[in-house]
Amino acid sequence: MAYRETEKMRQRKAEVRQRILDCASGLVAEGGFRNAQINNVADKADVATGTVYRHFESKSELFAEVFRRATIREVNKVAESLEGKDPAPDRLERALRQFASRALQAPAMAWSLIAEPVDPLVEGERLAYRRAYADHFRAAIDDGIRDGSLPPQDAGLSATCLVGAIAESLVGPLSPTRQNADRAFSEQQKAELITPILTFCLQGVTGTRR
Amino acid sequence: MAYRETEKMRQRKAEVRQRILDCASGLVAEGGFRNAQINNVADKADVATGTVYRHFESKSELFAEVFRRATIREVNKVAESLEGKDPAPDRLERALRQFASRALQAPAMAWSLIAEPVDPLVEGERLAYRRAYADHFRAAIDDGIRDGSLPPQDAGLSATCLVGAIAESLVGPLSPTRQNADRAFSEQQKAELITPILTFCLQGVTGTRR
């Protein structure tokens, strides 16, 4: 015997894998999935094309993982916003605001995550990502129903509606057809967009005028 | 001079064009844009591949038009539902119900229109289609604000939220990953889905418990 995988190697491989992911992610952030080709990824990560395939099954797998990672960060932020002992409606408001606000902060990436056409495997991740948001919202709504701060309702569907309402409202503003697709929005622009969306969403869940 | 386009010819060409559109549309209804290749379209329409290109600039143009046509029908139905002299909230409810109900009646096509990944030109049509819905809803909301049957609000954003909330709620049920993707839903299934969605949507717009 002569070669055995050693800790050093394991680490180096992990680093390369990570670098590939980061670069792929970077390409998506710059120009969406549309212009994230394996060759570009390899070039950017300073490895050969084939090396990408040593670390990932296929292009789809690679980008599914890119999507998943970008997504987990976002979902976690929203989940954090939902924590706390204050009333469910307040927590929901905070979380919804977080969701929209972060998207407007990084419009290009947000557009890719929310609306860019992607291949079916990645689309699967997108469904999961939206479901993840909805699940968190649903839990909060259920809390609210339980403690009486929200009226009885189909929490799952309400949660889905929340996700849809926000995502849809953001698609227009985020859309890269806008000249300024890569500039973040000013605080004022953000507020003007977010406030009415939140009004609608909270009224939808609470059934009372905001 | 010897040949000049005559009425008869103009008509025949229009027929072929129409047949191509219909067949393309049929393929989408059966298997989504994913399996609508130009060759299939040509075969189904009983013309040669090249003939398709005599009638349409490119694949994208063809399917953009397919999308537009499918879409106009739907939008018109919703617009019809919005007509009438009754209170804006009632008209909105009717229209939203129409929207959801029709989608569940033809799940495969609805999924393609709402959620299937498509190429950018067709995606452009999708944005237009969603905006068209939103514009109709917005007009009704503005009516309601004017006559006092709805509270003041950003009608445009509320309308967008309505579209998003419904579309998102339908994506799951319509998704072709479900075994029964091609069977329409029973009246009861439809009601169970639609009722809570409408509750959320109407509360969002009216700010009062439904």
Place this chain on the structure above:
DNA sequence: ACAAGAAATGAATAGTGATTCACTCTTTAC
């Protein structure tokens, strides 16, 4: 230093499907 095995390389290949175009067939006007 060496042999065994693993990892990296990147040019070549391959799959997919849109698009073209040289040719044939029809229609029209005379």
Place this chain on the structure above:
DNA sequence: GTAAAGAGTGAATCACTATTCATTTCTTGT
């Protein structure tokens, strides 16, 4: 009937990229 012009044809081409794999380079244990 015939010539001009358009319409139709479909096999061949092209474009794009994901993926492969024979070869080279690097790591490790002795």
